[in-house]
Amino acid sequence: MQFFGVPFTVFGDDSLQYLNTLIGKRALIVTDANIVKLGLDELVRAELKAANIECQVFDGVEPDPSLQTVEKAAAIARDFKPDWFIGLGGGSSMDACKSSLVCYGAGIGPLDMSPSDFYNLKAKARLICIPTTSGTGSEATWAIVLTDTEQDRKVGLGSYETLPDIAILDPRMVMSLPPQITGDTGMDALCHAIEGYVDTWRTRFTDGPGLVAIKLVFENLKKAYDNGKDEDARKDMMYAASMAGTCFGNGMAGLAHSTGHAIGGLFHMPHGRAVGLYLPYTMEYLISGEDETTGRYAEIARFCNISRDTDDKKCAKALVAAVRSLAKSVGQPLAIKDTNIKREDYIKQMTGLIERAVNELMTLTVTRVADNDDLEKIFTCAYDGKPCDF
């Protein structure tokens, strides 16, 4: 038995207008202060007002949202009793929104949610996600990442009922993204799609969205980074991120996410930048393992016209080179030494990095499972910018 789920997806110009067709009484918008500062919540509230839906905004979501933030949003919901939850923002806001819906609807703490349980959340409220970045894909997945601040650790959670009922991809929401965030989040989308396409939980249903997402990122990320006003590139990146979410959300991500989460938890590097940085190193590591994954990388390279070589390994390596080239072109560091993380601090945290990565599910959902020694080598190669050719 396997599952494949996608939200009802509204996309393209003026997609936010779909909100004025909703039926309901109250909507809780879960977002961050920056979105409010930019006035993006006003666009949402205007449409909800037209639908006679009363709004309340919780704008306390921080980057890498904590369990406590989720509890705060849920407490507001318990007073306000919304029948719609709207996650507005990047992955942090959407994930905080999903979790607070579970806390509100099921009366449990965020860590108590389990994909095994059925909460009948829709009896209390339904979920809409509106991304304001093009990377996380959270609007298309049931996955949630929160941060346990006591342990400096990212926690992967979820329930099938946290797959949004509706995803709204309105390009207006991403037109003002600065280049750095465009680059960071775009690499996240690429990582979701590549890892989702090769992971061991993939299915026939995840292949299509994964491949198309990868092609769209290669064709549009640099355009969106160089010229934020390029509407076509912005739209295609938004769609790519959502398709990438569909791909990995119905399968699983991989080793770049395990290592990226580890450094994200300990050094607070932005998620997309972290996973994008580790992606080529972990791809090299997997190419040295099973032919199956090398073959999948080769399929991607051929589909995206990166290489037409008949040798899978050459194609796969061409894909790794293309990932590095794209990352460089959108202002990404290619090695940890190029970031503000000092070597001595990194080495000092090596045990913590390994311990976190080895206990990430995504370390196990690839065709070559890294042990502690391999993880140390991967982390070291990524610091120095040396190929992971062992």
Next chain:
Amino acid sequence: MAVFGTIEWATAFMEAINSSKPYEEAAKTWEGDFYFIIEVGGAVKEPGYQYVDLWHGKCRKVDVVTEATKDKYKPEFVLSASIATWRKVAEKKVDPIQAIVTRQLKLTGNMGKVMRAVKAAQELVNCVTQVKTEYPE
């Protein structure tokens, strides 16, 4: 050869766990006990409860109880599935976490705690494969 769900099987499982260095390393900080429940269906006419107490990389105790005596333990986690699903997990035809996610294996307990110990879960399944098992199907 021990029949899955019997005390003989549970004892062999405990021995496999306690002689596994990879499990000991992966689960060195784990504290938590389980009921592994075999649901009614097929050759299984009444539910079976295997109690397994895991502590800091070792198995401290196993037991097998019945529906009538299940209140003997109050484990932190309960994993419940049909015998067919247990067999698929034990034979590594399905990843245990994937089985939880697809609701083939029903988990009661703190999912977040389990998700921080996936390597230990994988090594636990490796211990299961060390036990020569017969299934009541």
